[in-house]
Amino acid sequence: MLAAARKDLLLERLRRDGRIVAKEIATELGLSEDSIRRDLRELDAAGLAVRVYGGALPASPAVADYATRTAVAPDSKRRVAAAAVALIEPGATVILDGGTTALALVEALPRTHPCTIVTHSPTVASALLDHAADVFLVGGQLFKHSAVACGAAAVEAASRISADLFFLGVTGVHPTAALTTGDPDEAAMKRALAARAADTYVLASDEKLGAASRFRVLGLDEVSGIVADADPEAAILRDLAAAGAALVPVR
Structure with missing residues (x-):
């Protein structure tokens, strides 16, 4: 052959x-x-x-550059975003990761919804300018591939945060590789943010399900739930559940 x-x-x-x-x-x-x-x-x-x-x-196709990712699975990202927004109670403090699914969440968030958003993504912060939410931007070295702040300064700033929810973006959600992303510093920043929230939910549009990237962020059992956009009968959802994942249905 x-x-x-x-x-x-x-x-x-x-x-x-x-x-x-x-x-x-x-x-x-x-x-x-x-x-x-x-x-x-x-x-x-x-x-x-x-x-x-x-x-x-x-x-995972989600490791492409930021501009390319905006055109990947936009409908799936909108469905995930709508399900995630339903988890945000009035008055909650929410840490929002960077990425195109996080931007879809901002678009789905009602502009009058009273809450506090903490993010290390300048693009997410700027998208919230017309919202009633109070916005706090975590600084650090800009990782241009994903348009987020990473590095020691960002991790130190994250250590002072306390939040109700963290919406985590990853590039891979796999039954054995767990939750992964394409850069080690970005993975470390995601872990630092997850440690500062009472509950962490993964934003998992369909192109990330069953895929993997190089660097592990967290285990499937280390998050409160995975907002996963897939057919309820899909094999990947059965495999994730068998591996210990808590799945949040996307309607």
């Missing part, structure tokens, strides 16, 4: 099964594990898979 055909097959298996075990597929195809691992390294380098111990997981 030619290398191109092998890679196509590996990608099809990732889409179908949500993971690849190098030893198993090498045996199935009558190839060496080294050949499969080489293919997986090349798929990883191309951003089409994420290599893990023993195999690979589907790569």
